[in-house]
Amino acid sequence: MTVLDHRHPAAVPGWLPGATGPRSDPAPLLPDATPVRVLGTPALEKTDPELLHELYRRLVVGRRYNQQATTLTKQGRLAVYPASTGQEACQVAAAMALGEQDWLFPSYRDTLAVVSRGVDPLEALTLLRGNAHTGYDPKATRTAPLATPLATQAPHAVGLAHAARLAGDPVVALAMLGDGGTSEGDFHEALNFAAVLNAPVVFLVQNNGYAISVPLTQQSAAPSLAHKAVGYGIPGRLVDGNDAPALHAVLTEAVERARSGGGPTLIEALTYRIEAHTNADDATRYREDDEVAAWREHDPILLMERHLAAAGMLDDALVRDCAAQAEDLAARMRAEFHADAQLDPMSLFAHVYAEPTPQLREQADQLAAELAAEAEVHH
Amino acid sequence: MTVLDHRHPAAVPGWLPGATGPRSDPAPLLPDATPVRVLGTPALEKTDPELLHELYRRLVVGRRYNQQATTLTKQGRLAVYPASTGQEACQVAAAMALGEQDWLFPSYRDTLAVVSRGVDPLEALTLLRGNAHTGYDPKATRTAPLATPLATQAPHAVGLAHAARLAGDPVVALAMLGDGGTSEGDFHEALNFAAVLNAPVVFLVQNNGYAISVPLTQQSAAPSLAHKAVGYGIPGRLVDGNDAPALHAVLTEAVERARSGGGPTLIEALTYRIEAHTNADDATRYREDDEVAAWREHDPILLMERHLAAAGMLDDALVRDCAAQAEDLAARMRAEFHADAQLDPMSLFAHVYAEPTPQLREQADQLAAELAAEAEVHH
């Protein structure tokens, strides 16, 4: 008996002559008509205050991280930074919904989720600084490298989750994507594999309304991106992506269902990218200031502060402490990145293969000789 | 004002803060719980008898075509034949739902649809005979070459339909796919492009239960393949794929909606592949005889005969005439394919580019010299 033997009711007589309809009921797979919210609803009262405080802390520190990194790009200390400013609730909730043993598969915009998972905040920026492709140890941190080619990390998450399930390990994989990424073939193939394999994987789509300059209306005509789930036979959930406790609840539920053998979930989080796509982008070319302004009113930190304060759950000490922690982090970032990175050019050849080919050995010798000659000149 | 300017209500305030749900109502996009049927339902009475007779004629001739082609593979006169035996209703209904000006984008299994469109029955087999890649003129016949790489023809159909719409031409494109093909990224990307562009294109998925040996349950966990439509914001229809008039009705409706600016439709037709995948396949390795036997009872021709006869709409003269026409076609196929194909090896270089590169010219000279030398030897 294997794990896969019983993934689906084997023979489905519904597809033989006499079939009268779908193999399963689509209704439970469809997202609710209203995005899930906790802030401003009675659910807030029932939420663990410690969780709320931890979410708040991470939001505040995360915002500062985003801001400092953005500033560092302006100073030329980072090659590029795709900020998640405005999307911190998604980033933080994603990290917190996962256990130690779970794996995160972030996209290029999800540095903050990586940091919030516990990866060193500076190592997480190595790619974007430009000194190495990945600064952290994916195995030790159970965090895949930031994926640049869109949606390509989604099948990786499925494969890892599948392998873990085969091993009997209670590991869940969470893949993070953007709204634009849902248009790629890899998104489709990953969701289908996940569903067919019943893999313990959760897909979190941060729908921030744009793929660089392209608005969602030109990306998809679907009722919602969460509605894509039904085409794979998995549940779709729609959640307010700036409501951190709502995200945490929806994600945790999906992670736990996956862990207990219930299969994958597709979650669409409605959010907004406050900064330009990256420091190289000019967002004024494709969106209006009032749109940004409207979303600033729906800022994830603002919402938390407003609702926690209203519920009497936010005290000044906490606010001050979070702010101080944020400033500490920013200072550490400045210190680190204003120093020049130490790099070994010979590292270029070290990890192409387990053993370099004869050709690579020759090329490494060539570069070593060049570097030696240069060093000579400089002495 | 351009065609695309108004493809969707421009600003969708639902996605701004305060969003309460999906941008559009998914309900009308979901397929019915029961596949559409005409045979054995009151709808049959309301169907044009001439249409029914024409469908019947094409089914009978089509079946003979499938059988004769299969026989020719056994005799080594065709390299390969992926028969649509058992799926003839899908094939002929697809062809009949299209107007002269419309385009068909067939997959490798859809030779019969191509023939039923009016392409010469022998030219349609050129690819499978092995003498040339395409035997017919796609532009003159508005029929794309049979697509071998799965689902790759789907975006072509979208692009052509889009171009026609931009030109103001009332042209619809119909793309045919298998159940397995729906797993490919190209399927997903095509449907999404079609929906976003509101292109006049119809996707017909012939769900015959298998992709070579892989049953649908290992291909998809969706309630039905038609349910995939909702993820793109287009209507999904489920139809009995062995009920020719039902297929014709559903396809015609979709084609006409597309033509009148109503956008794309995804249709899933429930059918069965009676023969092995191709003559190179051994279907006993992955399916039971009783499954095949059960579907033989639900054969598209049998169903037509049974229900037309019951309705008093099938007379012997028609049956005899169709059978004779079928035998004529089979005889023509045998005659043609038992003669050896006449081929010009130099054609290999003729159409790689509009103008051959210098390298190709040199290579063509080389082959010409070789052929001349051979001819010398043989004289």
Place this chain on the structure above:
Amino acid sequence: MTTATPVRGARTASMAQALNSALRDAMQADPAVHVLGEDVGQLGGVFRITDGLTKEFGADRCLDTPLAEAGILGTAVGMAMYGLRPVVEMQFDAFAYPAMEQLFSHVAKMRNRTAGRLPLPITIRIPYGGGIGGVEHHSDSSEAYYTHTPGLHVVTPATVADAYGLLRASIASDDPVVFLEPKRLYWGKTEFDPALPVEPIGRAVLRRTGRSAVLITYGPSLPVCLEAAEAARAEGWDLAVLDLRSLVPFDEQTVCEVVRSIGRAVVVHEASGFGGAGAEIAARVTEKCFHHLAAPVLRVTGFDIPFPPPMLEHHHLPGVDRILDAVARLQWED
């Protein structure tokens, strides 16, 4: 950033501006020309090559597509089947890879498959190569994948005038053209006049004459080779520099003439050397010019490694010194 205002006559322009003009002029000249890709509309492309086209010609002619490269190219195939001349933008080199099946199995083969009845006049613009400090996936040199695929033309300009002229010629071609734009040459300005014709696709151009050896190159490496040739004078070498301009068709005649007359050659490109375009050039030239060669044709290329992170890319990219080292190895003592 380019200006959206069209200018006539001789002007100072960057390659980015010249490409923009070429698109605009092609769209003006032929209503069948349609541009599509990611962010090519309102944004004008991430490199602003399509700047202003949607404004001038409407979204129907310059279309922001959903984010799916196979879908983009596949849609372009269908558009071309209906008689249009699509110009596709792939946002960066590595982001063309999802479209490889459409490219290899359809774009390259459709004319041949249909015995000439369904030509696909599609131009696929791909910004390529390194030298701009791009993070991973933004600096690949993928030309070898395309040059090895029969049915594709592969064109890459190295000058502002060629950027304009070759792009116009590519769009006018009845065959699919992979048009590789050297990113790091986008911004340098020179004088050019779009009215002056350039050599056609398939013709190599000698950018500098010389008698000691010839550097055979294309795209982003042309300026590096010209600089190397200049520096070589100090070493007593008089280097010719040949710009291939198109890799397919390959101008064997010109290349061989030059090599035969000089007798020594070095091929220079950014892409990894193993199985790179330089291998074909070296092998072909050697086969055709063997007895004219005083030394083997050498290659100076990127290493056989994934493209490095920004801070290390200068070690990977062929530079003046590495070219001069190769020239020094051309067996001058023989």
Place this chain on the structure above:
Amino acid sequence: MTTATPVRGARTASMAQALNSALRDAMQADPAVHVLGEDVGQLGGVFRITDGLTKEFGADRCLDTPLAEAGILGTAVGMAMYGLRPVVEMQFDAFAYPAMEQLFSHVAKMRNRTAGRLPLPITIRIPYGGGIGGVEHHSDSSEAYYTHTPGLHVVTPATVADAYGLLRASIASDDPVVFLEPKRLYWGKTEFDPALPVEPIGRAVLRRTGRSAVLITYGPSLPVCLEAAEAARAEGWDLAVLDLRSLVPFDEQTVCEVVRSIGRAVVVHEASGFGGAGAEIAARVTEKCFHHLAAPVLRVTGFDIPFPPPMLEHHHLPGVDRILDAVARLQWED
């Protein structure tokens, strides 16, 4: 069709059977080895290479996937990240193209990207090449796309023993290996003993000694070259035949030794010549052995055309006559 019953010791076997045994033995030896692909389960693959594996090891170990090659390879990447050793089957050469982005941007680069922390021991089996009368898309020789991609090993057996030995070695490799199986050699049987070790990946093997010239080849062209060498005796030529076995790593040392000692070489492969693997071999050998060459290294390859329809493929594929014509052009008079 292969038998599903494992046999020990020396035996007569086809390459298909040897590959099947290699998979079975690898799965037996290491529970981390997992096979996945289209129709690899109950059907045993369209070429029956995976015959019986699902029965023996269960569907968890030999998995019929949905029909999506990028999904298959991407899933394998994730499995490898968790410590498994996936063996992926691509059903035919041209059907690997949808997976090119996963291959180029992840499989080839993950070890390097992570400074060795995330190696991907994935074997990608691809039946390739023509000569079996396959219709379009079923006969491509796509090795050049892989050999030009740093981070991939590219291996292709030409004998039954190598099919077994190299596949075992590929699966055991901690790096991704593109394992190209010459379809048309699947069925020919020879004696072989899986217990006898073969030369490792990266080592070329001289299949026939000779003093006039050496034919350098791999995969499906090896038997053709051996036949040509036999036929050449009638013309007075004593041809050596060198089987590369792996294109990456490329056994430069052995190849150069042989070429230097003989002085004349012809590279033979099925793939289109322009930018094919033969270009690299010719260019490299020439560079390293220039003064030992009595004639330029010539290439006999497929034409630069899309793969022809079955009835014409024999005109395209390098045959004995075309090889002998090339040998005749090796400037014997010089």
